[in-house]
Amino acid sequence: MASLKQGEFVGSLDCGTTSVRFIVFDKHANIVAQHQAEFPQYYPNPGWHSHDASEIQQFTDICIEKACGELEAAGWSKDSIKVIGITNQRETTVAWSRKTGKPLCHAIVWTDSRTKNTVAHYEHKLQTVGIEVEPGVFKKGAEGVEALRSITGLPLSTYFSAIKLRWMIDNHPEVHEAHESDDLLFGTVESWVVWNLAGGIKTNLHISDLTNASRTLLLNTTTLKWEQSLVDFFGFRSSILPKLVSTSEVYGKIAYGALDGVPIAGLVGDQQGALVGNKCLNQGEAKCTYGTGAFLLFCTGDKIVKSRHGLLSTIAYQAGPDAKPVYALEGSIAVAGSAIKWLRDGMSLISSAGEVNDLAAKEPNTGGVYFVTAFSGLLAPYWDPGAAGLLIGISQYTNPSHLARATLEANAFQTRAIIESMKLDSGTELKHLKVDGGMTNGDLAMQVLADIGGFGVVRPEMRESTALGSALLAGSAIKLFGWDLNEPTTLTEVNTRGSREFIPSMQESTRAKKWEGWQRAVERSKGWEEGVDEEA
Template identity: 35%
Template structure:
């Protein structure tokens, strides 16, 4: 029987999607489900790893059913994932010793501040490309080892394993036969040397995370192993195309040349720019990190990234916590009632601020309200906060790297909002190209896995997914643009002063 489909698993911060993709690059079926977000203390964010794996199996089976095919038609299963989220589990029982600590979680902010005070950040940045921040995985694993008694016991017994979400899912999918990750996920842990392409013993010692807990690191287009869980499929499907979600979107957007960039508008927003196969930062960081864009066909490509902690999640907060709208159709109607923000800004520092501020202690605020402010203004402020933060990131990337942005390509759930994309083009004074496929992270992993398993012979054979993209050109009056942006900078300044 022909193996003429790929099943893509997209495990994100808010939920899990499964897509069935054919050789033309078309999505023929999709299934999705959310998982519980746990906030046990202010600034803490956790997920249940077992719920996530259960959702992977459920959405995978549903997607195949909707496509009307069986697993025997699959050439590969590919995997893209929320990146820095940290999991530890018992290698014998396959059970986590603690909930997954999500990338948004700020519980180790004081630990990172202490490391900075001791002068460790320069070494961490030189080796890993990252700054000292609770965003990344190392201090999350260290926290589990320090605070979870069961983890300490299992560590002493040699039963403990650690990994990001991709490693956890690979372990479960292969019934414990594979403990691995790829270069992109490894480069987000603060433990991986992006120059030697190995786990760094000095970093592991600094953070107190033994190297032996960590997964083998592979190229994204390697075959990592085969599905073995009979509750999922009764056939062994090769697993390839394993790559972190933001890097997967960069590849899915065909940003193959240095200077090409994308912004993935999800729970947070990652602005990622290809900087080539060799890269030495020209600036001091200021909120930028150097990561591995992808490793494939025996070579590694680097990327410069600016991380925005909260973007699309701001709209979810306005909807769910404030109850200002019920559906996105209602949101559009309300936005039409307030074509201008009238000086109202939402600074979405719910879990601190990312690039270029990198202040984990900042807290969210709505500023500039007057007696005439209504819910439409607050909704607009939440929407526009996404675009302001992306402009912050783009300006930082250009000034610090010395590399001029060639083009910004947009994807992710919030990129479906035409008002947001137009406002983004206006603020950047640049063309914004919005992909016709929202699931670019999944498609990037599909392209990787397809090449790794011979589904497509070469990158030239990958279907051109940029056809039908929508292009947004800047049209805002320059004076208004700068007035609005100046107001944003003042609003952020007020939050940082309070923080």
């Protein structure tokens, strides 16, 4: 057998909502090896979505081992992987035991809406008690809401991790007891995966990067520290929180398996990872990732832009512990690719996700049908957890192709709603939108996006932007290939293969009429669950 070649590669562990994958990149962002595996999803009640954190870790180990095997089958030594980065589904909340290292309950996924009553409780607390902004000084009512946004950039919502953790403590005796006895460790998925990869209870490397921490409702995005007033507001012990780290530094090493001894040096939430992977590193550049949900990030540079139009202010990345943080405006759509999955699995209209474009292409329009895909409420810029999914405009003329096309248009309408808000907040007109994620494989879906939005849609050839972002952050931490996120010119040779731009072709009058119809449909979907019988 010929000896294996030695090279220089960077690995990225991408822990998504439905699958884990490990991808090995070269210095040009060509994929050298990869392995992906789906893990189980749990839906125990309407609106609930859970993961078994132990299963996520098992599939993480499998993907690393399999990808290393593929790398060696291609003739390269696994020692060619010099560093790895990790990117993850954000907000998904894990609670585990400091003593045993075992999860104390199922993780609550970012899409989960079981915590609506918890949100209502803390909304009431904001109105009546308020937040202690300095010793003995409380802001409540509208001032309290504004204080929360000013500190975190976020509203109170089922979306964010602190609310999910509070529900766990209040509803799982094991979590409550661990919190009271100081045996509880809290983290998002990157915290859990790093803790395990680095040795678990032997090393107790309990960390969280700033991008994930900025999605908890506990981080002060100005000071870059946990905000004690919010830790107290939600009733948490400070000892359960992970140590805060930048998105690009060496945190530790893998303690076992095929990559034993390899440094872990880049951590980033998946959407910020895609922003970096698309090289949207300058103020005014934007990307949208279309996966299970859709997430649009608009880089605002080293300035925090406070949104007045339903968006979030968030940390985009920090390229080293001494670097200035870069910020972004974000708009999140809860349902994007999962609506296509519903057409496949729930309605049996298609047999594979890719078929939605072929089915939709059979009709030139939706026949007047609008599909508000509010399966678990509406996120930005509407923020209505009580909204429900709505198909409206159905007649005897309606056929499956109309429904498929309405599904693609729903994605485009929600993207436009976010971009309209970004224009108002930033004062900047978006010329084009960089896109990635599974939905972008469909040419029709991208043309619909351009037509509804009225802007150019740029799709790169290599669309694993989320994984690439964590790889760039990890490589930058050890200056592999000369990469340096603080000097974007060092990335000019990364992912430079051709891209395609989709140009709007719809008449402006048609676009305006359809936009008006969408807004009417959204209004009809809002607040639906408030009047629904509990048995439903």
